[in-house]
Amino acid sequence: MKKTEKVIVPFLIVIILTMVQSGLVYAENIDFTYDESNRLTQTDKIQFIYDNNGNLVEKMKKYRDNETYVASSDFSSNQGRNYWYYQEWDGKEYKSLGWDDSLKQWKGSQYWLRVAREFQHPDGNDSVRKWVAPKRGEIKITGKVAKMEGQVFGDGVQVKVMKKEVQMWPSSGWHEIAFNDTQGIDVNITTEVEKGDSIYFIVNQKQTIDYDGTYWDPKITYITSSAIKEFSPIQGDGNWYYQEWNGKEYKDLTWNADLKQWQGSTFWLRIAREFQHPDGNDSVRKWVAPKNGKIYITGKVAKLEGQIYGDGVRVKIKKNRTQIWPLSESEWENISYNDTKGVNISLMTEVEKGDSIYFIVNQNQTIDYDTTYWNPTIMYIPSVYNGSKEFSTIQGKDNWYYQEWDGKEYKNLTWNDELKQWQGSSYWLRIAQDFMHPDGNDVVRTWISPRKGNLQITGNVAKLKGQVLGDGVRVKIMKNKNQIWPGTGMHTISSDDIKGSVINTLVEVEKGDSIYFIVNQYQTMNYDGTSWNIALSLFP
Known part of the structure; x- marks a missing residue:
């Protein structure tokens, strides 16, 4: 009996493997994806689209995997579908365009401000195609940007790519596309994103709007090993x-x-x-x-x-x-x-x-x-660190330290268990979970990099609510002995500025590098409680 089993089992496996190789058996198991309302959004082959009331409005074949997003293939009459949005930039804020069903294009506040399936056209304000990251990861952005065939007049356009408030391409300024340049340039960028990060593809009219139709079909791919x-x-x-x-x-x-x-x-x-x-x-x-x-x-x-x-x-x-x-x-x-x-x-x-x-x-x-x-x-x-969420009673926990700067050296503060705060050499020099307060010496929250990489520093620094008197504070960020924000001097936060300033800067770090978040009392230390919500993303 045992001998017969050994003959039959391999024979059956040979049949099954042959069927798999020849396509007679579909080997890959099917997965189902649901949204937050527990509605089926996709299978391996079908994508389901719902309206704002939760009604199924479209069932379509899934033409791409969850790792690749192409502007032309994903183009839609719905804002946000497939994570694409259609906007304009007026120099202060991004505003959504309106869908023109007769043109099958998105149209802005001016007649010629458009975003279509494969082109953008500015008019006064910039024409913007935006993609919002559905998850964390490393992405590659590719695609050619060029003047459209038949639009080879005028004075050309200017283009750039932004990630949130940080310019990614070109490194500064704009990339010029000449009026007759239908060959254009191939964009090729690799960057890390957090879930919810926005990537903006911006077309500016330069001097005039004449013949500014610009071909741009961005492709965004998550870089994975499969x-x-x-x-x-x-x-x-x-x-x-x-x-x-x-x-x-x-x-x-x-x-x-x-x-x-x-x-x-x-x-x-x-x-x-x-x-x-x-x-x-x-x-x-x-x-x-x-x-x-x-x-x-x-x-x-x-x-x-x-x-x-x-x-x-x-x-x-x-x-x-x-x-x-x-x-x-x-x-x-x-x-x-x-x-x-x-x-x-x-x-x-x-x-x-x-x-x-x-x-x-x-x-x-x-x-x-x-x-x-x-x-x-x-x-x-990316590895993510947050100064407030990771606040601790232990120096060095989660790479955070609590210090003061006397103009010559950094010294560790002492934990005050009664106050639940770190306290320095003078009474009001403090670091708590949600604020920092200088007193004579600067108060410093320090983070030590655990490895080499690119560090994105974000957050908001402002006067603490209830501390809107005094003469304000001054702040800066140092990497080891080099200042990285602001460019020079210190950034001033006025006495009543509870909105504060948004920080978004990128810096290369080596393992063991120190990043210092420094609050200086300015002239007096009265009402110098300062809120600084520090968020760090360390990319490979």
Whole structure:
């Protein structure tokens, strides 16, 4: 009986694998996405659109994945659909355009201010196409901007790209597009975004509006590492490797060109584009970090459709020698023999360049029907720090320190447990969760960078409500011994300025660099309570 099983089981697996390879079996499990009102918004093939009252108004084929956004393909008569908005800039604020159904274009406050599927046209105010990031991550912005065919007169246009209030391209000023330049320029930008960040594509008329129709079809793509999309017959391509684990060491598999799969030391040990199969040794897909940073690992692991027999499999994820999922070092995540829904993985971890992330499938007791669907996706994300939310009674916790500056050196403050504040060498020199107060010496909140990267500093600094007397304060930001904001001197916050100033600056940092947020008392320290909501995003 046992001998017969060994003959039949591989034969059945051969049939199933052949069906999968030939397209007779659709191997990828279908996912469903719901919005905050628990309405179905998309399946693998269909996108559902609702109006403001929650009524289904359109059901359409999904033409792109969740990682790519193209202005022309996503163009719509609804503001915000597919995360695109259509606006104008008057020099002070962005305002939404109105939809002209007869023209099938967005139209602004002036007749020729337009945004259409593939072009923009300014008129007095700038013409703006805006995209809002639906999630955190690293994005690549591409697309050609040029004068439209048939619009080769006038004095040309000026263009630029902004991320919130920070100019991204060109580095300063405007990029000039000559009146007859239909070849234009290819934009290619890589940047990190937080959920809700706005990217603005702006066209300015220059001197006149004559013939200012400008072709611009931006494409925005989240940069991710996907096991399925980057599957390759080459070890290390896309930072992916295909291995087996024998309990002592990882060994590379060999590419089988006939099967279009990686094959191990035993016949059924395989890795294909969409699945892994153990056989004695564990089947291991490995990703090697190309740079330092924080990564977000997602993906579903489940039994493959048509493989719902046997005794199931066990799976885990390791970073180098440390298990990171499931959390218990001694445990595996069990996928039962008929579980085609599986488990959705969502975890974050810090990596150094060269760190290995292992996606491991173990056969459990037998190898029968152990074909396992697993599509790991890896995305670098910024590390986020917040001075108020991470306020602590411990110096150095979450990289924050509480100090004073006497003109020669920084000195640590002392925690006052009764006041629940940090207190300095003079009575009113304080740092609390939501304010800073100088007294003779400057009061300083310090952050130490845990690694190399690009640091975006945002936040608002203002006088504290109820502290609107005195002669105001002065503030600045230093990186080590170099001032990074404002450009020179100190920024003055007047005595009654509770709205304050918005800060948004980007600076490169090395591991161990100190960022100092400094409040100076000006002439007197009376009513110098200062609110400073510091938010930091550290990008790889």
